[in-house]
Amino acid sequence: MEKILEVKDLHISFHTFAGEVKAIRGVNFDLYKGETLAIVGESGSGKSVTTKSIMRLLPEHNSEIKGGQILFEGKDLAKASEKEMQKIRGKDISMIFQDPMTSLNPTMTVGKQIMEPLLKHQKLSKAEAKQRAIELLKLVGIPKPEIRFKQYPHQFSGGMRQRVVIAIALACNPKILIADEPTTALDVTIQAQILDLMKDLQKKIDTSIIFITHDLGVVANVADRVAVMYGGRIVEIGTVDEIFYNPKHPYTWGLISSMPSLDTKDDELYAIPGSPPDLLEPPKGDAFAPRNEYALKIDLEKQPPMFKVSDTHYAATWLLHPDAPKVEPPEAVKKRMQQFKANSTSPKKEGN
Template sequence: MEKILEVNNLHVSFDTYGGEVKAIRGVSFDLKKGETLAIVGESGSGKSVTTKTIMRLLPENNSRIKEGEILFDGKDIAKLTESQMQKIRGKDISMIFQDPMTSLNPTMIVGKQIMEGIIKHQGLSKGAAKEKAIDLLRLVGIPMPEERFKQYPHQFSGGMRQRVVIAIALACNPKILIADEPTTALDVTIQAQILDLMKDLQKKIDTSIVFITHDLGVVANVADRVAVMYAGQIIEMGTVDEIFYDPRHPYTWGLLSSMPDLDLKEAALYAIPGTPPDLLDPPKGDAFAPRNEFALQIDHEMEPPMFKVSDTHYVKTWLLHENAPDVQPPLAVKKRQRNMPNNYDKPVMVKDGVE
């Protein structure tokens, strides 16, 4: 499949009163045409910073791209000026934010908010833009779109507001749609409707999606591939089946074990011990080592490379080294592994995802 976006060795820092926060530390991934890539991890792992860097929405006064490139359509987004980026943002790459109420202007009818991007990027007349805005409201499942066009955000429910936000993001038929936890503020019934809507829209408009979430249950329903982030780095990447049924990093084990499972008899829900590291002073070696019950001595001394488990599965842990002890994942993970035969070759150490 054709790659539509490539992020290579991205480093992003924030300058604070306390010093330099190294928020993103060498992130690399690609996005293929028509696929959904989910980026998962705890709060503070770097998911939103990564995608806001792609959109160039980080504050200019205290953030900087220290190293790396973001390749889209033959251009390095990291090197574009703001005026150049404005021609891409909203037109070729759009974003759905977490809270629909803060994404919408409360003083403007929703129809005009959808029309803004259409007029700016597609140069349509007001009449044509209005027709397209009504069509978009209909596309995202809002009943009586002609009437709803003239209403204000406070006249919509939370789920309907999120549908309006999706309509705004889709207004210019973007090649890439970034969804930053778009269902977090909604109840579970509406979450399911929004996720079904996004899957349906992806098929209709043939867009690629980067889906940010901390909810692995959401990932199972929407993603083709999954990137697991921790402490500003991608520590495991694979297809959704590889991440769910054959995870290899202890952090991924922890995330999966912390998901409720009605078939397990244990009453207590698993929680990963400790807290993420302070990225003002990132730890030496493997950043997850202080929280990892399976940590080796080398984890405290040297950062692990990426190991290749399959052509699509890469993992950043010393446990995959040929000299590492055989460590078994927790019960909740082993239960999933039994549902998928392990037919992969022996892991191979790679550098930056390339053998």
């Protein structure tokens, strides 16, 4: 598969009154044409910071890319000027944010908002842009698009507003679509509709998607590959089947254990003990060690490298070192893996 994006040894800091927050500490991943890569982890793990840095949308007054590269079609976006980024944003790389209401201008009709990127990047006439905007509203499943084109955001439900945001993001047929927890503000039924819409649209427009979420259940339904983030680093990456059926990092075990299922009783839901690390003073060893019941002595002293599990599966845990004791995943993880296998041949089908 052809790579469309390469993130290499990315380091990002925020300068605050309390000191330098080392939010991203050596992130590496690739994105291939036509695939969906999910980035998953708790709040504060660095998911949104990583992807906003791709769009260069981090606040200029206190954020800094300290090192690394963001290579898009061979161009390093980490060093691109604001003028260069304005040509890329919306045209080649688009983003869908969490809350559709704050993403839309309440004083403009949705039609005009969809037309904006078409007029700016595609150089269409107003008549052509209007026709394309109506087509996009229809594509994202909004009924009576000719009427809806003239309406304002407050006249749409939350789910319909998110469809409008997706239409705007897709207006210029971007090569990369970044979806930053696009279903968080929506109820469960509407979440499922938006996820189905995104899967359907990807087949139609053949774009690459980076999908950010804290919900592994969502990942199972939409992703081809999964990157698990913790403490500003990627701690495990692999295909969706590898992450669900053969997870290797104790943090991934914790995320899988905490996924509710139809069989889960009220008193059974697992929560990972402890709190995320303070990135004002990042630990010198494995950031997850204080919360990891399987931590080894070396975890407190030295950051583990990425150990190869397969050609597509890597995990940063000392438990994969040849000299480490053999540790089996906890029973809660094994139970969830058995449920995946019982429900489908692939976790991607479990929610369908």
